[in-house]
Amino acid sequence: MQEPSARPAHPEREALLEQLIDRLATLPSIGRKSAQRLAYHLLSRPLEEVSDFAATVSEARRRIHPCSVCGNHTEFDICRICLNPRRQQNLICVVEKPAEVAAFEKTGSFQGVYHVLGGCLSPLDGIGPGELRLESLFRRVTADGVEIIIALNTNAEGEATATYISQRLVGSKVRITRLARGIPVGSDLEYVDELTMLRALESRVEFQ
Ligand SMILES: [Zn+2]
Numbered sequence: 001m002q003e004p005s006a007r008p009a010h011p012e013r014e015a016l017l018e019q020l021i022d023r024l025a026t027l028p029s030i031g032r033k034s035a036q037r038l039a040y041h042l043l044s045r046p047l048e049e050v051s052d053f054a055a056t057v058s059e060a061r062r063r064i065h066p067c068s069v070c071g072n073h074t075e076f077d078i079c080r081i082c083l084n085p086r087r088q089q090n091l092i093c094v095v096e097k098p099a100e101v102a103a104f105e106k107t108g109s110f111q112g113v114y115h116v117l118g119g120c121l122s123p124l125d126g127i128g129p130g131e132l133r134l135e136s137l138f139r140r141v142t143a144d145g146v147e148i149i150i151a152l153n154t155n156a157e158g159e160a161t162a163t164y165i166s167q168r169l170v171g172s173k174v175r176i177t178r179l180a181r182g183i184p185v186g187s188d189l190e191y192v193d194e195l196t197m198l199r200a201l202e203s204r205v206e207f208q
Contacts, residue, residue, distance in 0.1 A: 017039065017043075020039045020042070020043075021035045021036050021039045022035075024038050024039055063075045066116070066118070066133075067079035067081075067082055067116075069082040069140075070082050070113060070114045070115050070116055071098075071114075071115060071116035071117070071118060071133045071136070072098050072101045072114055072116050073098045073101075081101070081105075081113055081114060082113055086111070087111060087112060087113050088111050088112045088113070089112075089113055090112075090143065090145050090146045090147065091111065091112030091113065091146075091147050091149070092112060092113055092114065092115050092137075092140065092141065092146065092147070092148045092149070093110065093112055093113070093114050093115070093148075093149045093151050093201075094114075094115045094117065094137065094148055094149065094150050094151060094152065094165065095114060095115070095116055095117070095151050095152070095189070096116070096117055096118075096119060096120055096152055096153065096158070096189075097116060097118070097119075097190070098116055099190040100116075100151065100189045100190050101114050101116060102190075103189060103190050103191075103192065103194075103197060104151070104197065104201070106194050106197075107194045107197050107198040107201070109198060110201060112147075112149070115133065115136075115137045115140065115148075116133065117132045117133050117134065117137070117152075117161065118131075118132055118133050119131065119132055120132070120152060120153070120155075120157035120158050120160070120161040121157055121160045121161045121164055122157045122160075129164065132161075134164075134165070134168075137165070138168060138169070141169070141172070141174045144173055145173075146173075146174050146175070147174070147175040147176075147177060148165070148169075148174060148175070148176055148177070149177050149178065149179065149201070149204055150162045150165065150166075150176065150177070150178040150179070150207060151178070151179050151189060151201075152189075153188060153189055162178065162207065166207050175206075176206070176207040177204040177205060177206055177207055178204060178205060178207045179200040179201060179204055180199065180200045180201075180202075180203040180204055180205055
């Protein structure tokens with residue numbers, strides 16, 4: 001492979017620019033046109049600024065990992081939500097991914113904690129209970145007076161996961177609730193607006 005800094009006298013094609021655009025286009029919600037715009041933007045900025053940007057991306061990816069209690073993103077062993085003494089440790093909101101924790105946090109009024117499963121059950125994609133952070137959830141709910149709020153997307157995978165959790169907890173004293181309807185079926189919780197999220201949380205219902 002050609003060194004990026006080396007400049008061949010007779011380039012056959014602008015491979016590096018194409019590669020940059022291809023990479024950017026792999027990002028979510030970035031189409032080919034946006035990728036091109038971002039590439040040209042980056043190339044118009046000072047080298048130092050772009051290097052800093054790249055370093056932050058790589059540093060964040062390297063140092064941020066799942067919280068050892070809830071699975072949310074943290075650069076420490078335990079995240080700031082789990083460590084916050086003002087949060088109710090016996091009210092656990094179960095979500096699929098860290099982006100949804102951020103969505104709930106934006107409402108500013110949830111006083112409980114979270115458990116991030118890291119996905120939902122999907123046998124066709126080879127995702128069984130062993131691939132998700134489920135056992136650590138069951139270990140967290142052994143104390144009395146625990147409520148878990150199932151806040152999973154209402155697609156087939158989310159429903160299967162919710163059912164699995166409730167079945168595993170049959171006979172336990174855990175109260176299981178779920179978000180009230182009102183969140184459009186099949187919509188990604190990550191993108192639901194704060195007010196709708198808050199209402200769904202406040203008027204949550206017993207899981208049947
Ligand atoms: Zn945590």
